[in-house]
Amino acid sequence: MANSHLPLDSFMPYRLSFTAGLVSEHIAHAYETQFGIDVPQWRVLAWIAERDGITQQEICQRTRMDKVSVSRAAIALNRRGLVERRPHARDGRSHMLALTPSGISLYEQIVPRARELESRIFAQFSDEEREGFMAILRKIDAAATALHKAGTPGHPPDDRQWPEALDE
């Protein structure tokens, strides 16, 4: 087993997930306690702010959230009077989402706070480092997406390799 050792701690996907979780937790807590909004809601809100009149499934595409989560977040935001859902001109099934005045106002409160949180965590890095870091993240996205489409070669659909469940 000596040779097959893999220190989880330096296994990239693990580290990535670990750090992301840590940061997420921190941010989520801040949004929750300070603005009463959860992360999915924040994401939806932010994308609407960015592209007025965006539809729900456009948000799905950009965020990788599934449509159910987006739907729930949109409904919640609407209930709170933060977003408005206008009928879509060309497609009767769809909604065009837009911020209401109070949605805008909340967004404007959150943004500086978000920037502050971000810069607290990333304060120690130079602009070059941040840029480089971001660039790598984007490349990883591209690679992972490409792989995903390609499937996992060498492993046909149903080649389970583990002993039949001793469970139950």
Add this chain to the structure above:
Amino acid sequence: MANSHLPLDSFMPYRLSFTAGLVSEHIAHAYETQFGIDVPQWRVLAWIAERDGITQQEICQRTRMDKVSVSRAAIALNRRGLVERRPHARDGRSHMLALTPSGISLYEQIVPRARELESRIFAQFSDEEREGFMAILRKIDAAATALHKAGTPGHPPDDRQWPEALDE
């Protein structure tokens, strides 16, 4: 609102979480279909492989998993005959976890596959880039952890700023 604009897409915590999610999904799917093991189980397994005789809450500390998840994973792994739970010599409440032969064997099957997945995703980067990337992740961990302990200054426990829930 012009000025308070924040492109989510270049907001670091978002990007981090986005990429980590993407990679996680990919990895999780591979473990699941090829070895019938989920991510929490894999993490527990890997830590046991690394430190034979580790206890559950040591795993909690190292992985940030909560003790319930670790417990569940440990029980599942035990049921499958992959890990053994010996009584702890000095503490009757605790278990010392160790891999059984088939646990070792499974681990040894997973490791090369994990390395392969990792290298597929990170193939395009030089060693320096990877090192740098890892280093940044670790620094972020440190910063986030420090902040977490410090709390969020400037915001006393209960200063909600959002309008009372229009929900329901």
Add this chain to the structure above:
DNA sequence: CAAAACTGGTATCATTTGACACCAATTTTG
């Protein structure tokens, strides 16, 4: 050394999350 405070681990319950089925509107096809 008994009582109180604490800790490792598990069971239980509530909440979150996502998979699936479904509806209405739209697009495609023959």
Add this chain to the structure above:
DNA sequence: CAAAATTGGTGTCAAATGATACCAGTTTTG
């Protein structure tokens, strides 16, 4: 242009996750 297939969005149900309560064993304290 009707029938079939597709798509945006939501309701519903099932699995995953986390908070809380709890139990047994351990440490602390008076």
